[in-house]
Amino acid sequence: MSRVVEMKQITKVFPGTVANDHIDFDVERGEIHVLLGENGAGKTTLMNILYGLYKPTSGDIYIDGVKEEIRSPNDAIALGIGMVHQHFMLVENFTVAENIVLGNEPSTRGILDMEAARAAVRDVSDRFGLAVDPDARIEDISVGLAQRVEILKALYRGAEILIMDEPTAVLTPQEIDDLGTILKNLTREGKSIILITHKLKEVLEMSDRTTILRRGAVVGTVRTSDTTADELAEMMVGRQVSFSSDKQEKQAGNVILHVDKLTVKDHRGIEAVRQVSFDVREGEILAIAGVDGNGQKELVEALTGLIATESGRVTLCGCDITGKDPRTVIEAGTGHIPEDRHKRGLVLQSSLFENLILGYHYKPPFAKHGRMDPVKIVEHGNRLIEEFDVRTPSGSVTAGSLSGGNQQKVIVAREFYKDPPLLIASQPTRGLDVGAIEFVHKRLLELRDSNKAVLLVSLELDEVMKLADRIAVIYQGRIVGIVDAADATERMLGLMMAGGSPEGRTAADRTEGESA
Amino acid sequence: GGGQTLDGSAKKVVMITDTGGLGDESFNDLAYEGILRAAEDFGIQYSVLESATADDYAPNIAAAVEEGADLIVCVGFLFEGVLAEMAVQYPDQLFALVDAQVDAPNVAGLTFSEEEGSFLVGVAAGLMTETDKVGYIGGMQFPVIEKFQYGYQAGVKAANPDAQVFVAYTQSFDDSAAGKENALAQHNQGADVIYHAAGGCGIGLIQAADEQGFWAIGVDQDQSSLAPDHVLCSMIKRVDVAVYDAIKLVLEDSFTGNDIKYALSADGVGISDNAGNVPEDIMEQVEAWKAKIVAGDFAVPYDLDTFEAFEVPEM
């Protein structure tokens, strides 16, 4: 096989950080090559260099054996390199077709030809079996679809080498399977793929070779078929990682959160959560499983008072919190790890100290009579940074300057500190490396063991099955069924997530049965 | 200059403008002209302080006193309240106040009978109109500006009792576009002679008159040069003369702080027609009214009350 990409001795120095340290990396035609590494290991930086977004401090890049100077994404695109970024690079209020053709639009005599654009989009999407609606707006579609759009964007530009930065972090098992198929198809067409991921299972299933980075340097490159998850994990973090959970059997106690026939509309005014009822008890983790975009976000936001409820009742520890404002909900005893840490969870321009008190900033000891106590706030911050192993030079740097994984730790630390009777954790490990995931999982189980109630919303079945006591599956805003984790199988859950009931009937059948 | 020559090279005059500043096409510019003329004739030293806001009046006066001015000319009735205080604070300082009076021995209030001059252009307008509709555009409803309005309205009423007068205020002395739109609106309603007391907005009126072919009446100085064919006449107000006279009095050591009223009788205000657009017969009638006013046969109204009480005297 020929080497389509060769990166030699790439070094990238940011002020204060050596993000890439003499990295050698190559990709062969038609292979799927995984880049693996902890948060902040330098994966994204390396790929940004390949895509012309960063200029390496030193080192050379060869494409198809020819030394190339990639100065901008334009150069990269011309060389047949496409990139699907970790944070999607889509213009939210543009349509799918507009996003795909952006920068490379079909036009007739200077006039944008949207008909041709739609046709071209349909064309690529048919060719690679990636169905999308060209006229849908990005802000209205699911993450999984948005990612398809990103892939189509690259393919539309004739990418031969496709870089995908953590494409699976936001996908459901089904979507990940689909993606796997898509990628296989692409390699069959002779395309080469570089995949960044933290999920070892995927690495083993999807890739041909794996390169592991640690602290900006290459630890090694291995043929995937010759390795195991344990080996990879060890190379990645430099120590053994335990994958088994030490979850004890536990009897659930009193009802903490009681949700009764809750209905919620989304920002477009469509019912996103319909007549949902469930309980979460002391000492149990109830997981909401489901494909993204089935009402999880609205459910959580309604429970935490961030959006209005349409009808139904929510009680927490016996008091009615239906439609109450976020502060009332927090004070009633809720902790909340939000799904979007940049949007909701953190104030990126504020210091860690200030971020670590958000939500209880007005309470003693941090504030008395409206006056804040800087000494207490700093003490508190330093304690949490230490306890939760947030990697940061100090607590006074801005949250925006931390890596994604460390940002997540900041949120987790803050919410755990509250020690609330109920913790709502939405995608708590999204984007975290295995070490960090292990840590968060351990803390969630500890919380349960100390008799707190946890509502876990996750797209990852592994996580759900590992942590939950009971699993509620949500589909199109309805709870399709609630099963004991002990009885659940991945196949069964997968079926339910597609709308089937645990007994094998579909949701549609059931609705008809009810109305009859 | 007068017959004898006065030497003013050792004297200093500071002029303080109101917020209109130099270039207001109105009393600030005219006062400045008076000062320039005095500088030419007597060689006085002078400087000008422009007030950015009304808040600068008092501090500007203080700074001028500090400068050792022999005479401080405060331009505009807005100085009235401030000067009442400052005059007490600086009892040895001489002040001339344009357009208002202050009860203090060291302040000479230089006021004008704008209503009388406006009455005359009102007569001209009333006689010139063919549509029996005339207009008036004011800048803001300052009391002084209302004197122009009511004097004009009285003049129109005296000359042409059937004529209707449109009145508009632009709320500005700078927005020429607003002046023009107001003029066009009045013209579209039928007005064929329009008078203004709106500073820079008036330029818009004159421009509109020039384009649409109706008559504009200028104010403060003869504005016929702006549109010789369409400025009927102008109501002139000799602020320049008043300031020049005040300076001269200072040089002659006879400045007393007595208020001086520049009335029609003293040619302090009047009608000017450099372009010769007012027909002979109409000018004769204007002159007749002027004679009556100068003779004190009747008082020209200057505000709403006096206007409502105004009875057109027998000619």
Place this chain on the structure above:
Amino acid sequence: MTTAIFISLLTSAIRLATPLLLAALAGVYSERSGVVNIALEGIMIAGAFFSIWFTHLTGSAWIGVGAGIVFGVFTSAILAAIAINLKGNQVIAGTAINLLMTALTAFLLEIIWHRSGSTPTAPAMLTTNPLKFLEGIPLLGTFFKQLTPFVYMAFIMVFVAYFTLWKTPWGLHVRAVGEHPRAAETVGIDVYKTRWVCVLISGALAGLAGATLSVGTVGLFREGMVAGKGFIALAALVFGKWHPVKTMLACLFFGLCSAANILAQSFGVNAPTEFLAMIPYIATILVLIGIVGKAQGPKASGEPYEKDEK
């Protein structure tokens, strides 16, 4: 009589809306590309001044208008350099330009004509309807008779702005740059260049808006003649949700309210003139209260874009 008054109200509204519209369109271009343009007022002042100066110098009002546009572009280049390359605060830059142009024009007035307040009347101006043949149309003839060349230009520009921003590839680039510059850059669009072009177009239009007030209305430049219209245009732009056609409607609405105030006065409506003068401002707020839905500007507007250091 009523038709005549109606037509005069309409033409007055359109004339009053014209400078606002041109300036607001200027804002559409620059803000769509992600640069907030608080400097509209200052650029209008520059446009008004230089168009008169060059009309004086050349005797041609059209050359004057050209000069107004060119100096509008120069002025906006200051904003572009600060906002784009130097990643400075766009609001400070705009405020600075407003201050600077107010002062500079007054200063030049002093230097060139040795007077303050206003320039002498220019030897030529563009205040009459350029399309004489339209005046022959019955009824509508009187309508067209009262329009100036700038009115036509403004309305043509609405179309041009809509077309360029929504119907061409370049327009798609502009809007992408204003929404998500990094996404635009990853598909090879030059964010800086796109923003530069938009800010310069913005300067040209705002310069033209200034010329409307001087060459197109009274034939001279007067300090203070822009009288806050740049800010009203800014408001109209937000009111019109950064869309050329909606912005046009917003400007027309404002123009109509101003014309109504003027007309009311000429009808002798018996209310304090100050209250009549408030009409356009209060009406705008009331309409905004009635309109449902937030005005959401381009997302990246006001944010300097950091190209990754390379």
Place this chain on the structure above:
Amino acid sequence: MKEKFTYVWSVIRLPVIAVVFGFLTGAVCIAVTGNNPVVAYIALFRGSLASIPGFGETMYKITPILFTGLAAAISFRCGLFNIGAEGQYVVASVAAIAISWFGQGLPRIFLLALILTAGFCAGGLWGGIAGFLKAKRGINEVISTIMLNWIALYLANYLVRIPLSPNVRAGLSPAGHSVVVPEVAKLTKLKAIVPAFGYSSAHTGIFIALISAVVMWYILFKTTVGYEIRTVGLNAQAAEYGGISKAKNTMLAMFLSGGLAGLGGAVQIIGLVYMVNQSPMLPGYGFTGLSVALVGNSHPLGCIPSALLFGILENGSRQMQLAGIPSEITSIISGVILVFIAGSLVIKLAGDRIKAKWGKRAMRTEQEGL
């Protein structure tokens, strides 16, 4: 000691270099008018700083723009762009006049407190309208405050012309201004306390402004109210998630912002002007306030030196006029300073280059020394 200096220098470097550039440009313009820049600048600084009365004049210039600067700063901190300080200032000055006139019989301290409160509330209310419209109807505060500015101006003109006019009230001779603040309600002039202030118009209002700056700093950075306002300004969604109401804080910030501008209006009225004039235009303090806040990095304490700078320029302008130099020059200087502060990167780059050069030279000297 040296470290401290380096730190201070790193903070003030940008403004200082901007000021230098501003004055250089100003010098060119002065030279164009045929005057001597050195003479002009001596006049400027002599008038603003060299004598106690001169400094007093600078202080009275600082007072209103420090208030409007604080007003702008707090709105910026909440992510709002309050262009409406102008209008808030104007309504508050009318309110102050009205209270001082109708409350003449009250004891002085009580009356002063009442006037300041009224000014704060009037301005706060005017700003609060914009805040309310933003919070409840999503109306962009830029539009609403621009509109409210003009409404405030016309409203004030009407009130001054009819209900608050002395001639309408007492049948006196016509005047374009409101009733005058009675003696009892006037703030003390500094010269009454320290005679050295001589002719200057400075009054104790400057202390109210300085205290306001400190109080604002305290509120913004030391209290939960400030924490919440700043959090909403930085990330409204995260704030809501943390139980901080965006609507409430938007209204609160606009109220405080308007209140500060209003306090400025009231202080100016009872400290310096003593009346409200009918006026064709807004006073302009709100816009200067924007500059003050921006140069002061939206920090209440940063607004103090920034207001001082603009105060010096505005007051110095008078002295330059007396020396026969057009008043526009100082505006050009302020404009250029702002341009350079906005484009502070140029300064940074230039500074770094110079530093690099010096660094090299220093190294060379060291090596030579070896």
